[in-house]
Amino acid sequence: MxxxxxxxxxxxxxxxxxxxxxxxxxxxxxxxxxxxxxxxxxxxxxxxxxxxxxxxxxxxxxxxxxxxxxxxxxxxxxxxxxxxxxxxxxxxxxxxxIGHVPEGRGVFPRMTVLENLRMGAYRFASVDKADLDRVFTLFPRLGERKSQLGGTLSGGEQQMLAIGRALMGKPExxxxxxxxxxLAPLIVQQIFDIVKEINEQxxxxxxxxxxxxxxxxxxxxxxxxxxxxxxxxxxxxxxxxxxxxxxxxxxxxxx
Structure with missing residues (x-):
């Protein structure tokens, strides 16, 4: 149809x-x-x-x-x-x-987690702390690794970072x-649970x-x-x- x-x-x-x-x-x-x-x-x-x-x-x-x-x-x-x-x-x-999380994640490997997230908010004059707090609430592991370089994260963590970076742009x-x-099955389930939560928000x-x-x-x-x-x-x-x-x-x- x-x-x-x-x-x-x-x-x-x-x-x-x-x-x-x-x-x-x-x-x-x-x-x-x-x-x-x-x-x-x-x-x-x-x-x-x-x-x-x-x-x-x-x-x-x-x-x-x-x-x-x-x-x-x-x-x-x-x-x-x-x-x-x-x-x-x-x-x-x-x-x-519109926020786009590409296949392969595309994180900036030589930037820290926090710097990657700030890049997601480039269209705003400043980074909204509430948006960072939201990402760290959805992905507590990113909060624990916010000073770590993106390229040193595991595959699951990089996927979380890619989604978090897109969310910093406040996409509809x-x-x-x-x-x-x-990704391993356990991480896949976590990612899908978080996508569901993002949608519910x-x-x-x-x-x-x-x-x-x-x-x-x-x-x-x-x-x-x-x-x-x-x-x-x-x-x-x-x-x-x-x-x-x-x-x-x-x-x-x-x-």
Whole structure:
């Protein structure tokens, strides 16, 4: 079902839905001659966690990078609060309330934890102590290591730092790209618990994640990308129980 049709259906049915925060319309993105996104439509409503699933090379990270302004689409639109923001530079788009935690974390290895976090607040005249306190409350380990260089942290600690740095920008929408990659199961659970808490505190989340079970248990809705196109979309619980999803992403035989 197309995004437009879904929105029309909700309006006609009288359903009370949160306003759309982010909308991607017909995104086509190319790397040279290779078409990475083939007309992707996607919506994220205020307060939601939306999961974006798919195999390697399906276009998940490209979708996030396009939404945050790191890649310019050849065709299509990126809308925030109904206003087009495609074409705005990433460092300026942060001012519109988008925070992006990239795959691979991207912490500054020669800066301390505290310096990394302060970099996340670059758009403000000064660092808000309340924002630092919030990050250290969510991630007590970062508070214990605030004078330690980012490059000396463990993988899990670097992921915490990358999320904390994004939160210092006070995002309304947080884009998370593979937060569980390369982490031990216990740390993965901690990260997902914290993402849930961040969402409950009022931050909307668009989550790219290979761990489909974890992602769909956390999310309200989800999309499945296949070779640059949306193959499936729906409520997270419906996708989690769909035999095609279970066969492709949970290692189970299709019913």
């Amino acid at each position: 197309s995004v437009t049709t879904q929105l029309e259906k909700e309006s006609a049915g009288g359903e009370q839905s949160a306003p759309v925060l982010l909308e991607l319309r017909g995104l086509r993105v190319f790397y040279g001659a290779i078409e990475a996104l083939k007309g992707v439509d996607l919506t994220v409503r205020r307060g939601e966690v939306v999961a974006l699933l798919g195999a390697n090379g399906a276009g998940k990270s490209t979708t996030l990078r396009t939404a945050s302004g790191m890649i310019a689409p050849r065709e299509g639109q990126v809308l925030l609060h109904g206003e087009r923001v495609d074409g705005i530079k990433p460092h300026d788009l942060v001012r519109f309330g 929408l947080l884009l998370l790209d593979e937060p569980s990659m390369g 009022g931050t909307t989340v668009l989550l790219v994640e290979q761990n489909a079970a974890q992602a769909l248990q956390l999310a309200n809705r989800g999309y499945v990308l296949e070779t640059g196109s949306v193959a499936m979309e729906g409520e997270a619980s419906e996708l989690l129980s769909d035999p095609r999803v279970r066969a492709a992403y949970l290692g189970e035989g299709a019913a």
